[in-house]
Amino acid sequence: MVSELMNVCCVQCQCYNGLVLSTESTVALYGTVKPVPEGKQAPGGHELLCDFWELIGLAPAGGTDNLLNEESDVDVQLNNRHMMIRGVNVSKILKGGSTLFGLNYFGENAFLTQSSQLYLETCIPALGDTFCIAQSYRAEQSRTRRHLSEYTHIEAECPFMSYEDLLKRLEDLVCDVVDRVLKSPAAQLLYDLNPDFKPPKRPFKRMNYTEAIAWLKEHNFGEVCDIPEAPERLMTDSINETILLCRFPAEIKSFYMQRRAEDRRLTESVDVLMPNVGEIVGGSMRIWDAEELLEAYKRRVIVCVFQRKFGTCPHGGYGLGLERFLTWLLNRHHIRDVCLYPRFIQRCRP
Ligand code: ATP
Ligand code: MN
DSSP, rough: HHHSEEEEOOOOOOSSSHHHOOOTEEEEEEEEEEEEOOOEEEEEEEEEEEEEEEEOOOOOTTTTTTTEEEEEHHHHHHHHHHHHHTTTHHHHHHHOOOOOOOEETTTTEEEESSHHHHHHHHHHHSSEEEOOOOOOOOOOOOTTTOSEEEEEEEEEEEEEEHHHHHHHHHHHHHHHHOOOOOTTTTTTHHHHOOTTTTOSSSSSSEEHHHHHHHHHHHTOOOOOSOOOOHHHHHHHHHHTTTTTEOOOOOOOSSSOOOSSSSOOTTTTEEEEEEEEEEEEEEEEEOOOOHHHHHHHSSSSHHHHHHHHTOOOOOOOEEEEEEEHHHEEEEOOSSGGGGSSSBHHHOOOOO
16 A cells, blocks of 8 residues: 555565565554655655554465466456556555345345445555445335435454554544535535434443343343344333443354454444434454355355455444434434335335
């Protein structure tokens, strides 16, 4: 990534990691960014004087040369699309767990996506922080105030972030969007629909999953291990502020979520809960070690492990449901009220 933006002058190559280093590996470079000296050239006019570097994820020897090159067949290139997009030109073009709907795709069985996360993860090495706004499709038979079968999913994946960074970024995301809306001409519409609207207070209240379980028990919701939609919403309503619900047990969360070093039964995960709606964002750190990931899902999605072999790095990401965000912001009772043509169970038209 860095070498595309500027020249990198590096010392300390005569060491073991320097000798085994292969293309597509991930490294961290520490140093000073300076304008290039008079008469010299570099993309962007800057170079990085590197004092120290560190190997983060080693790729197999030979990089991707054995997989594909510019002369490879189009099908080979497309099968290895997650590697192709790391190329300088292809990346320039880009700069401009549950139930699926099946479909017949020119005779091939295919599925409508429920998330763009895997695709975004393959973009990290080429693009750095990435986001995507696209439709996601969920085929669960959910009959609640907040479930659609087709919704607008705002997703992001961010390399080299920590769990703490992820929580901070979600706070920034929600507060920054609210700030912008309140400064825009749409602010009047917001207050027309939701006269009592108050922007969320920072920092958001943090609550561990185990604390939520205890809260529910204390308030007579009984013993639960996986909190259903209604109690989650009632708890959020009664606390009546934004909650970062943290560290869910691994067995009720997706296989790709990173576990906590301090307690491997828990994940580095977070849901953002809002009064009246409950969960509006789900996020987590992702397992970034190829072996660990393989173990976690027993060889289910190959592209995902493959991606981590060639230069992995610690990263996290999240998905925000736009319609749930609007349901909260505009204080609507049912999510269908914020959709142009809502699609949910038993509602396919118009
Ligand atoms: P829930 O527990 O409410 O079914 P989820 O945990 O399955 O949601 P995620 O897979 O974490 O949802 O998806 C990320 C975000 O996408 C959610 O936080 C939510 O805002 C939104 N979302 C998920 N499913 C739906 C749905 N059926 N309708 C509308 N928005 C949804
Ligand atoms: Mn979720």
